[in-house]
Amino acid sequence: xxxxxxxxxxxxxxxxxxxxxxxxxxxxxxxxxxxxxxxxxxxxxxxxxxxxxxxxxxxxxxxxxxxxxxxxxxxxxxxxxxxxxxxxxxxxxxxxxxxxxxxxxxxxxxxxxxxxxxxxxxxxxxxxxxxxxxxxxxxxxxxxxxxxxxxxxxxxxxxxxxxxxxxxxxxxxxxxxxxxxxxxxxxxxxxxxxxxxxxxxxxxxxxxxxxxxxxxxxxxxxxxxx
Numbered sequence: 414x415x416x417x418x419x420x421x422x423x424x425x426x427x428x429x430x431x432x433x434x435x436x437x438x439x440x441x442x443x444x445x446x447x448x449x450x451x452x453x454x455x456x457x458x459x460x461x462x463x464x465x466x467x468x469x470x471x472x473x474x475x476x477x478x479x480x481x482x483x484x485x486x487x488x489x490x491x492x493x494x495x496x497x498x499x500x501x502x503x504x505x506x507x508x509x510x511x512x513x514x515x516x517x518x519x520x521x522x523x524x525x526x527x528x529x530x531x532x533x534x535x536x537x538x539x540x541x542x543x544x545x546x547x548x549x550x551x552x553x554x555x556x557x558x559x560x561x562x563x564x565x566x567x568x569x570x571x572x573x574x575x576x577x578x579x580x581x582x583x584x585x586x587x588x589x590x591x592x593x594x595x596x597x598x599x600x601x602x603x604x605x606x607x608x609x610x611x612x613x614x615x616x617x618x619x620x621x622x623x624x625x626x627x628x629x630x631x632x633x634x635x636x637x638x639x
Contacts, residue, residue, distance in 0.1 A: 421604040421605060421606045422604070422605060422606070423602050423603075423604060423612075424512065424602060424603055424604075424605045424612045425601050425602045425612045425613040425614075425615070426483050426512055426513055426597055426601065426602065426603050426612075426613070427483060427484075427513075427597055427598060427601045427613075428480065428481040428483070428484060428601065428613055428617055428618050428619070428622075429601065429615075429616060429618075429619050429622075430476060430480065430484070430618060430619060430622035430623075430626075431476070431480070431481075431483075431484050432598055432599065432601055434469060434472065434473055434476070435598050436598070436599075437469065438466065438469055438470075438529075441462050441465055441466050441469070442466070442572075442576070444458070444459075444462050445459055445462050445463070445466070448462065449569075453544075456544065456545045459545070460536070460545065460547070460548075463532075463533050463536045463537075464533075464633055464634075464637055466529060466532070466533050467530075467533035467534070467537075467633050468626070468629045468630045468632075468633040469629075470526055470529045470530050470533060471530075471629045471632070471633070472622075472625055472626045472629040473526060474526060474530075475625050475629065476622060476625060479621065479625065480618055480621075480622070481613055481617055481618045482513075482611075482613075483512060483513035483514075483613070484513075484618075486519075486523070488513055488514075489511075489513050489514035489515070489516070489518070489519035489522070490519045490520065490523060491516040491519060495516045496516040496517060496520065498516075499511075499515055499516040499517060500516075500517060503590075508590060510605070512603070512605065517582075518582070521575070521578065521579060521582070524575055525572075525575050525576075525579065528568060528571050528572045528575055529572065531564065531568045532565060532568050532569065532572055535561045535562075535564040535565040535568065536561075536565050537549045537550075537561075537636070537637065538550050538552075538553050538557065538558055538561040539558060539561040539562040539564075539565045540555070540558035540559065540561075540562055541562055542559070542562075546558070547561070548636075548637040548638070548639070549636075549637075549639065552639075582594075583595060601613070
C-alpha cells in the first residue's frame, strides 16, 4: 500500500516589515551600484541612498531582536553543528526542512547585514579626494578619512560577492531543490507539510515596525546632520 503524501498547508512565514525591508533594500543597492558607476552629480543620490541603507540596516538589526518569530536572529542563527548538519542534508533528496531562514541562509543574512553596515558607516567618514565626502569626514583626520575610503571601496567588493552568493543560492534551490525562495518574499507565505510553526497574522508586528523604523530614520538624520 502506497504511503500518502502529507497534505501541504499555507503558512505565513514572513511579516510585512521583513518583506518591505528586503525589496526596498534591493532597489537601494541597485541604485547605489548605478549611481557610483555614473559618478558626477549622481553621487549626490549615492550619498542619500547610503543614508537610507543605514537606517534600514539598523532597523533590521533591531527587528532581529524585537520582531516577529521568524524575523528574530534567535530563530535562524545557529551554531556550527546545525549548519554542518543542514549542509549535509542538501546532498540528499529530502533536505532538512525549516520554516524561516535555514542555518546556512541565516549566516548569509548576518554577513550581508554586517557588510551593509560597514559600507554605510564607512561612507559617513570617507573622502574620495575627488568630489564626494561623507557628512562626518570633517571630524576625522585626512589619513583616517582615506582609510575609511579604502574600507568603503574594499567592502563594496565583499558585498557584491555576498550578493552573488545569495543569487546563486536562490537559483540552486529553484533549479535543484524545486523550492521557490523568491515568491514567499512577495506573498509572505510558504506551502509546508507537517509544519510545527504558527502562521503569522496578516499585519502582525507592522505598527511596532513602523515605530522602530521611524526611530532609526530620525537617528540617522541626526547623525548625518552633525
